[in-house]
Amino acid sequence: MRKSILPALLVAFGALAFAQSNVIKIATVSPLSGEQAALGEMIKLGAQLAVEEAQPEFEKLGFRLELAPQDDQANPDVGVAVARRLVTDPDVLAVVGHLNTGVAIPSSEVYKDYQLPMVSPANTGPAVTDRCYLNIDRLVGRDDVQGPAGAEFAVKTLGAKRIFVVHDKTTYGQGVAEQFKIKAEELGAKVVAFVGTEEKSNFQALILQMKASRPDFVYFGGIYNQGAVLLKQMRERGIKATFMGPDGLDSSKFVEIAGDAAKGAYYTTVAGPIDQYPKAKAMAEKFKQRFGKVPESFAIYGYDSANVVIAALKSFIEQAKRKPTRAELSMLIRQTQISGVTGDVAFDYKGDRKTADYFVVHLAEAKYPGEVAKVISFPAPASVCKSIR
Amino acid sequence: MKNLARNQLLLSLAIALVAVASGFWLLSDPRGTLPFLLTLASLLGAFLLPISKWLKVLIGGAILLIVVPAAGFQNSFLFELGVQIGIYAAMALGLNVVVGLAGLLDLGYAAFFAVGAYTWAIFGSKQANEFMPVKIFPLPGEYFYLFMLLAVVAAAITGLIIGLPALRLKGDYLAIVTLGLGEVVRVLANNLDQPINITNGPQGITPIQRPPVDWFIAIFNQFGIQLDKAQAYPLFFYFLVLGIIGIVTLVNIRLDHSRFGRAWIAIREDEIAARAMGIPLLPTKLLAFATGASFSGAMGALFAAKQLYVSPESFTLIQSIIILVMVILGGMGSIPGAILGAATVTILNVDVLKTASEYLEGLRSSGFTINLGFFKYNFANLPTQLEPAKYERMVFGLIMVLMMIYRPEGIIPEKRRVLEMRESE
């Protein structure tokens, strides 16, 4: 019998040591170092601005609101390790992140075990919300809309006939490229090649394949660091096909790296350029004042994501006069509606934004951001979920 | 004699006291890094100091089986840490056979980890439906234990396949070829989503079945402790890993003292002399390779079940290097060294470096200012790039270089090794 008392005692002992604090932390998890830091940093700074703006209000309510920025290095293993650290900190009530779908999926499995709400400012992979988790919401559109939207623009508006599809062999890049390919073929264009590559410097082998298959359109599913170099080398070798990519190219770095080659390229994005949002102007000025940088697309999505969490927190605290549990907050976030800088934010049954905007951006000059060629407001695809877990 | 006995008694008392004190500190502050490290230090102390075997077992058992699990209830990160240490320790023990005993530098060790992980991931998820004629997948969690054994076999076979060409080569070439073959396995995992979708490529495989824990929860219910599944899994994996480490360590010790162990060491010391003594080189080396690989394969299956997600990105060169660093740090050829190395590197990597980064981030966001009159510094200006957690390669590289220069035999050297490493001094 003695044996059974000892562990129970220890548990009780530990529980006593655990005290409720009045600190509320919102964590951001995005790549802050390495190849995709330029995108991840924007998410962090956007959320930081939102948190800093809300701090005085929470002070009045008797709580200290803090930002806990984390670096997932765009690597799923690091992402999961960060997630496991976050869930053990009882002050962390919500996560704004990640950047990469391939990181978000395994990490959110951890959040789900602890009902920690995650609001995604950037993950476009359908699987993020199609798993029907209560605690996962996203502000951006989905690849199964973004890819086809790009394909439709490419085939119908630009008249692409022979399309060469390249992707970067990541969950995100391959996923969106596949969606693009399916729709493009459906619309009658011929996809002459569908190749993945991890190469980062020398794309000559691919370019030679392009020379052989003579595409009039090249779609690259991936991030700017590869896409820009590919585009530059394509133009150097005289491939004149129109170039298009998904929101991974939506960074000033894309234009910086590709240089003049960026001229004439298209990208689709789920986070529209700031000038698309009338409300974003004030935010952009504040952002610039605070961080000395011009906010890029993901910054305003980071900002809105944090604001959704903040709104839910505030309404709970005002009613209940206490900190919500993570499960309570998850439930509340799903029902929260705010009028954010990216438009009205509301989530559907499975956590997708009810109506998300998709933009096709044209880089008429080698200057970021380009001109919006087309805006498509598209409701989230019908729910595949029978129930929410 | 009497003096010695009294010294030992004092020592025993001291370490027991430290262990109890640190244990209680950890229980009262389960999220603290310091009490955790102190607890582990007392565990290490109990192991290294010349005290009675019974006391060692008592302290070790109390810390590993009671204190850490109890503290883990409030901070499940401890379990995560414990499981990761365990996984790496088993792999370090496996690599220790290859690098430490047989003296074969294997830079593609993560490949076997990948083979093990994919063995369970493919059949423990819907993935296998993509290419198997019968659509009965995912297999229920009970099959996990069977597949852990299969993972051992699969990894050992991979070890033979990789080893057969690679082991004909000498030292340096072997290193670079294993590095290459390790990369080949990763690239294959990344690309075998077509023409037949076996690994699901870069998308990775998720969700993966976990072994059922209902019986485990039932046992705890017997003692009046209520567990839900989210709590039970970390605890379960923790105990599972402890058990596996025990088995792996035993196997290692037996191997070390067996005919094969002596043959490996003979090859390590002098290949030509070993051959002259009648040791068949290639089969003996292959055996070492396959043995090391099989440990890694088992842990791979466990990793897949624990992580619920497997993707090629988990099996890069840096993974192999990290395991190598563990072996080097602890001492090539030394069994306690490999475990210590694994614990040190894992804690450094997932806890200490991250804590240090968070501390710096805290300083940064608080805008704390040092003012020494002549020297004024506002921490808000601290560059955000200055985060120890980002520079793991630098830390591990430095460990490797420094260890090789100053203590090539490792922290807990294998006794035979000391002589060799320092022979010409």
Place this chain on the structure above:
Amino acid sequence: MFEVLISLLPSVLLEGLILGFVYAMIALGYTMVYGVLELINFAHSEIFMSGAVAGAETFILLKGTIANPYLLLLVAIIIGGAVAAFVSVSVERLAYRPLRKRGTTNRLVPLITAIGASFFLQDLVRLIEGLWNNAFYRRYPTFDAFERTYNLPVWLGDIVIILSLFTFFFAIVYLIYWVGVRLARAKQKRPTRNTLYALSGLSILFTVLFSLKYREVLTTDMGLSIQMKSLLVIVVSLAMLFGLNWLVNKTKLGVAIRAVAQDAQTASLMGINPDVIISRTFLIGGFLGGVAGVLFGLLYTLVHPYVGFIPGIKAFTAAVLGGIGNITGAAVGGLVLGMLEMLGGTYLTFLTNGAMGTEYKDILAFVILILILLFRPQGILGQQVGEKV
């Protein structure tokens, strides 16, 4: 299909040649250090990288100051080379020399040190770049002078095709002969001169017959062109190769290097200080690696702290392929590997009908390495060396 493969061939070989020269330049550093110390200097890939990054910084800093691109390139090459040489010598001084002084006989110890140094340097450069520029990528600026494209005459492509056909037939004929000799268990295994003449004649016959039959197909309509920067790579690496050959064979330092490589102890009795000579070897090898880095950056635009790894491994493969320790061998190995990689990367997709794509081209290098090590460990130009006991 067949048409496409043939008409691409000249371009593929040309791109392979350029890539091969890049590998050759890096391989020189590996081969020099291996020749003297019998050490695989893993850190050489990071020495190459530090040269590339230093070159990028030079370009960025001095772009406004020095108007002439060629002068700017010269300055960048010198600074990149100097930085790399400094890194190289420091690694030798701080990491390898203490080991030599202790005189450990264990072969693993220096190798592990080299790997450690390599990883250390990657993140050291990343930290420096992070603190200095808050950046991961550095981009080489583009200059019109280097981007200029020169069209090569069509007959050059035709000659390349004919020569390739000849090589192809010769390889097949030789293989048949080789198998036949083995099957017949003939005593004379090496072909005599007359046999070679006969085999060549046969291949020429085949080539002529084939060319006549497929006359229309056998020409390149892709156009063959080369950029100024690629020409620069070829010129500089040839200069490096001949310079190094001259240095090792014709100068006093070269004699000393060869002496130390042969037997350091005896060399020291002849009044040569092995430490000084080894240091010089690292200096030269590092400088060459740095120059290679600058040209790599110029060619492929984007460099970053992890850029050295893949080219480093490939260059090492090239060095082994050509016969490690042999300077001309490094160049030959580089060229062969470059062309094989480009052939594999371009054609694999066509040959397997898309089942295996360019992704497998990195594997190709490793497979070649293993095959070479198993069947001809001394490499193409190396000599069989007995084991030192």
